[in-house]
Amino acid sequence: MKQEVEIILSEIFGNSLNTRESVQTLMRKISEETSSLCEKFVILNFEYIDFMSRSFADELHKEITDKDFDINITFHKMEGDLLSMLKMVEKTQKQRSNITKKPKFVTITDAKTLSDYAFSW
Amino acid sequence: MAVIIKLVERIGDNFGHPMKELFKLMTEIGAVGADTEINLDYSGAKFTHPFFTLPLLLLIRNKNQNEGFSIKIDNQFFNHSVASYMESISFPNMLTCDNKPLEEIESILESYSQKTYIPLINFPIGDDPHTNVVRDKFISHLNRLIRNIVEMDQINALYYMIDELISNIVHHAGRDKGYILAQNFPTKGYVDICIGDIGRTLLESYQQFENNRYGITTHSEAMHAALSGKSTKGGIDRGYGISTSTKMLCEGMNGRFFMFSGNSFTYINAHERDITEIKIPKVYWEGVLICMRIPHKTGTEFNYIDYTE
Numbered sequence: 001m002k003q004e005v006e007i008i009l010s011e012i013f014g015n016s017l018n019t020r021e022s023v024q025t026l027m028r029k030i031s032e033e034t035s036s037l038c039e040k041f042v043i044l045n046f047e048y049i050d051f052m053s054r055s056f057a058d059e060l061h062k063e064i065t066d067k068d069f070d071i072n073i074t075f076h077k078m079e080g081d082l083l084s085m086l087k088m089v090e091k092t093q094k095q096r097s098n099i100t101k102k103p104k105f106v107t108i109t110d111a112k113t114l115s116d117y118a119f120s121w
Numbered sequence: 122m123a124v125i126i127k128l129v130e131r132i133g134d135n136f137g138h139p140m141k142e143l144f145k146l147m148t149e150i151g152a153v154g155a156d157t158e159i160n161l162d163y164s165g166a167k168f169t170h171p172f173f174t175l176p177l178l179l180l181i182r183n184k185n186q187n188e189g190f191s192i193k194i195d196n197q198f199f200n201h202s203v204a205s206y207m208e209s210i211s212f213p214n215m216l217t218c219d220n221k222p223l224e225e226i227e228s229i230l231e232s233y234s235q236k237t238y239i240p241l242i243n244f245p246i247g248d249d250p251h252t253n254v255v256r257d258k259f260i261s262h263l264n265r266l267i268r269n270i271v272e273m274d275q276i277n278a279l280y281y282m283i284d285e286l287i288s289n290i291v292h293h294a295g296r297d298k299g300y301i302l303a304q305n306f307p308t309k310g311y312v313d314i315c316i317g318d319i320g321r322t323l324l325e326s327y328q329q330f331e332n333n334r335y336g337i338t339t340h341s342e343a344m345h346a347a348l349s350g351k352s353t354k355g356g357i358d359r360g361y362g363i364s365t366s367t368k369m370l371c372e373g374m375n376g377r378f379f380m381f382s383g384n385s386f387t388y389i390n391a392h393e394r395d396i397t398e399i400k401i402p403k404v405y406w407e408g409v410l411i412c413m414r415i416p417h418k419t420g421t422e423f424n425y426i427d428y429t430e
Binding site: 008013014015016018019021022025036041049050053054055071080084085088104106107109110111114115118119120121 | 288
């Protein structure tokens with residue numbers, strides 16, 4: 001019989017998942033909860049999670065796709081934005097796109113020009 | 122005998138007015154020098170702004186702590202509204218997360234949950250386990266505070282930008298702390314957020330990464346590298362924060378962005394992306410200073426996920 005552990009993320013982190021360090025906290029929790037199981041199945045419950053930062057998503061993705069990570073993870077109640085964020089970081093593991101416009105470089109040598117320029121924004 | 126420098130009485134709505142006053146103040150302080158005591162007279166202030174208030178305090182702190190200046194500020198405001206507001210945001214002493222239990226930090230931020238601003242507060246930038254936990258809680262409560270003070274279409278976009286910029290400050294600053302001050306302007310339709318530090322400049326950060334891996338030699342080059350997503354954290358997947366946040370804010374939301382580090386700054390809006398090198402003595406930021414103006418309303422097509430790459 002499959003043994004599943006459910007981890008309700010909002011009970012640990014509140015409404016938002018913010019930092020890479022939070023992922024490490026989560027990994028420790030997963031390790032504790034599955035230490036006595038033979039086959040390891042974990043449900044990550046995202047109910048009441050409003051926001052997941054890119055840093056958290058990126059670090060989570062790295063951890064669960066690591067070749068030595070032997071736990072089956074299922075995401076439950078993951079809203080659209082959160083799932084999109086996870087898919088987005090999946091893409092960034094392999095490729096980058098050139099996203100920025102070329103800036104215009106300016107040099108200012110006098111205080112009046114600097115003042116007028118700033119005031120014009 | 123002390124020199125008195127009178128600070129600006131009223132800061133207008135245009136995005137760059139606070140920066141104009143900051144540059145002017147830097148020039149004036151620089152002209153006096155470190156050998157003479159300086160009193161900054163702020164008593165006549167009739168309207169203050171986060172984009173001037175936070176940099177003012179950080180400028181004084183850096184000058185006094187690191188450059189041998191003796192600068193004091195007269196904050197006995199004649200205007201009662203200004204006096205009350207400035208006291209509320211903890212000017213000039215700031216709130217701090219230092220050496221406080223988590224519950225107290227949570228309680229401090231919770232006490233502002235019905236206000237229209239985030240007060241002057243610093244956050245830790247170390248990466249030891251305890252500091253990471255403190256900062257994580259701080260960001261969680263900050264997001265909760267933001268949700269209470271700002272009603273806007275894409276609140277997650279705001280969370281994303283603040284989170285990314287705090288992460289960047291934490292990584293780049295290297296020393297001291299990070300600082301934040303924010304004010305929502307419901308009738309004007311935007312929220313202004315100022316985040317900064319007086320630690321390392323972007324140039325120092327890049328030059329100390331893998332023996333200056335990118336070969337960056339000027340503050341303008343460092344600014345360009347940060348805006349282009351060149352990471353100092355290693356890995357193809359790192360380094361997105363500033364580049365995606367500016368694109369999201371300015372192209373996606375029609376907001377405004379200003380970043381100042383060393384002798385360079387950038388001003389970005391939907392149509393312009395300028396990097397300016399300042400060749401004026403003493404106009405220099407020791408660390409990184411970021412100011413963002415975030416409109417409450419975005420176009421119906423805007424989805425912040427599209428900008429997160």
